[in-house]
Structure formats: structure tokens, C-alpha cells
Amino acid sequence: MSINIRTRGSVKGGVAEIKSLIRHPMESGARMDQSTGKPFPMKLIQTVTVDVNGTRAVDAQWSANISTNPYMHVNVAAKSGDEITINVEDNTGEKGSETFKLR
């Protein structure tokens, strides 16, 4: 199973707005499950990268202070036809990757 990433990219005057919504619980490992009395296990996206035509643009690290189903919007200098790749990985080793071309 890989992490699902929805993306949206729009180019305005040489700058591309890269928006994404990632389906992920972002569980800190501290939240208690009332029914079992034990905490929900930690499941947390920790690293996120954004590449433009294979060149690294954004290198991010996240904590459980990022909301469930994280939303991210970054801006990069890019033009129509450029390829954007977003990669995420969580602490359990689960990954997600999404590549799309800017229109």
C-alpha cells in the first residue's frame, strides 16, 4: 500500500503553485485509544520532497503537529510542461510518490 497524494499545479507568470493533499492519519503515538487504553501507534509522515524536472526544490520534515490528511502548498519557478515529483515517507517506511506535468 502506498500513501495517496492528490496534486494540483498551476503556473502563473513563471511561478508554479504546487498544492497537494496527502491521505495520512499523522498519528503522533501519544493519542490514547479509549477503547483499549493503549495509545494509537505512531504513524507519521516525516520527510517530504518536491523535485522539478529531477532537481530537488523542497526538502521538508514534518511532525504530528501537521494536521491529519496533510495539506502542503509550495511555490517553484517553473513553466508549463515541467515535471513535478512529490515524495513522502512515514516512520513505518511507507512511502508515497506522485509525478505530474504542469499544464
Added chain:
Amino acid sequence: MKRRSFLKATLATGAATVAVSAGLLTPSTVLASWNKQAFEAKNVDDALKGIFGTADAAASGDVKLTAPAIAENGAVTPVTVDASGMSGVESIAIVASANPTPLVCEYKFSGPAQGFVSTRIRMGSTQNVVAIVKAGGKLYKAEQEVRVTIGGCGG
């Protein structure tokens, strides 16, 4: 579990994944670059020292922090940090000063990236959200109080 991660490793690229398949790294450290120390820090200063080596940041009007004055839903508070007007922006960090572990995220920028990020964060209570920008080797910041309140509808 290990077997599954080995199979994924064969499809993915990178030295880290090879190390995972060989069982050399446990899941919590497989992301060797995750700044555990900074993310587990319990106060703002330690969090910033963990990332930048210092907590010394100058308040700056060039760091444009946008966050609601009253969060409609503390679990999904939209926060935007726009430092695109500054030159030499290397990274942006967001800190929620009263959360148990205040560091929210760190974004490093290179190549074509602009110094800008917008995201949604979890706020446990009314507190200051702080945006720290590293530009030209120095730290700059902006902060704003975001109120997390109790609704009147009772439920």
C-alpha cells in the same frame, strides 16, 4: 513487516532503502535525516536550537505570516509563511509555542523553490504561532496569536 519493506526497496531507489532491506535500520530511524532531537524538544528555544543551532531570531516585517486570529477548528488551522520577498531564503520553520512539542515542520529550499509554504497545523490551545526564516545565514521571525476556542453549540 521487514519482508514487505524489502519488496518495496527493490522497486524504489536510494541507499537508505537497501539498508532497510538488510535490516540495518529500524523504522524509526530509517529516515536518518529526521531531526528527532528538534522535533522532540519541549520548548521553542530547544526546538530552534535543534534545527538552526541557535534560537536567536530578529523580528522582521519581511516574514509574512498568515494565520487566523480565531481558528475555526484547532485541528486544521491554515498557516502560510511567505518570505518570497526576501533574498537568499534557505529554510522556513513553523513553531506552535504551546504545543507539547512545539516544532511543527521545517522546509529547506533549493534550486527553483521560493521561500514560501502554506499548510494546516494542529493547535492544542490558544497560543502564538511563530514562523522562522533562515536567509543569508541569519534567522528572522514573525509571530501571531491564534485563538482556539470553545464553540457555543454545546456539542
Added chain:
Amino acid sequence: MKKTLVTALALGVAAGVGSQAMAVDFAEHAEKSRKDLVEYFKAKHPDRPVEDYIHGIYGYNAERKAQWESQEEFPPYQDHVDAGQALFEKDKAAYVGCLVNSDQGVNKIRPSYPYFDEKSQKVVTLEGDINRCREAAGLKPFKWKRGDIAKLSGYLAYEARGEKINVQINSAGAAKAFEAGEREFVEPRGQLGLACASCHVYNASRQARSDILSPLLGHTTHFPVWRGKWNDLGTLQRRYEGCHKNMRAKPHKVQGEEYNNLEFFSAYMSNGLEINGPSYRQ
């Protein structure tokens, strides 16, 4: 028997032995109530166009609106709408030809409800008919407030976006149902002695602690609603029940007569407004 609005209308006219004028008479009281409500809000907020009321409280506060728009950008209900589409496709044979106006297109289903069924002399809601059609086809009915019924209803609302609410009152029975719903709305209930109108008409746009009270006008257009608090999609009557509990009033049975009449009333009061469900709300 395939039920369409045309059939219901015909039955209503036949029962009333009336002409077009008789049909208008049945809705006279309801139309007056609705027009009064529109005029009331126009006077209260002269700068807010009536069409904007489908966005509820977000027309009252720019900061809340910005937070809402950031949610609607990548709507959290998108997966549920997709799941609803799958649910519809799966049992299409049960729904098409059974749900009112389903033969005219998926987008025509949501705007056909709620309607007053002359034969049973009761209000029929979309959720009610979904389960009626399921049972008629030998399928297990859904639970009423959340889960599959909300997803399917969400899909049907999504497809109907842009269609106008058009609840019809064409008989004495329908007029009675409207009036019963209206009474439910304006009469005080429960431990706090609050009427729905207390908050949603007289104090709409004001705040209860940090919650902004939503206006009755436009109330039903965006259901089923993705409520941030639930982190889930829920039906209109799920909220009726929840709100009654919050206000310390004994809730009625979901999909029972009282809530169906209330839905009939609330939907009529939003006649002419565009459907924009599902939508994100606090």
C-alpha cells in the same frame, strides 16, 4: 409504481378537484413564510445577495470564509463522493426507475426531494427513498445518519450542484406537513426553551461563544455536510438530532414524521437557491 412529480401533482389536483388556482392556494401560507424570511434577511444584511446564503455562516465573516475556502480547495469529502458514486453504480438497477426523476439523469434526483407523497400523505426524503428503493430491490437498507447513506446522498448532491431547490406544495396534506414543520421550527423546545428560530433566524450571524449561528435561509442546500467536528459526512437529520441534543431537547426519531416535516419546511424555505452539497462546515 414509478413515482414522479408529475404523478404526484396529478393526484393532488385530482384530489383537490381544482384548477391551477387551487394548487397555488395550497402553497400560499408557505410562500408567505418564505418571502417573509427572505425579506427579513435582506433587511438584516442588505449587502448580502440572497444567492450567497447557500454558503451559510461564511458570508458573515471573511476570516472564517478564508479558512473554509482553504478546506474546499482539496475537499475532505471528495473520497466520500467517489465512494458514493461507486455505491450508486453498484445497485443502479435498484435506484434508476425508483428514485424520483432518476430516469431524467443523476442530477435530477437530489432536487426532487423532499416531496409530499399524496398516497401515503407523508413527506418523503431522499434518504428515505434510497432505503425504500433498496428494500424494494431486496437489498439491505443503510443506516440513517452516516456512512453509506451519507456517501450516496453526497454523490447525488454533488451531481446536482447548480440545480435549484424546488419543493412543491400542491395539496392540503402537503400544506399541513409544511405547517407542522414550521411549528417544530418556531416553537420552544427542551430544557433551554429554545426554538430553532431563536438561533437560526433571530440571532443568525451572531455568535454563541465562538460559533457563528447559521441562517435558516440556505440551510439545506449544502447537505449532506462534511462537518469538521465529526471529521465525517453526515445527513441533515443527523444534524437535527445532534443539535437537539446540544440544546438539551429530546430529539425526534431520525427519518420519523417530525424530522421529515421539519426537513420539508426547511427545504421549502430555501426554494430557488442552488444546491451546493456536499460542503465543508465547521
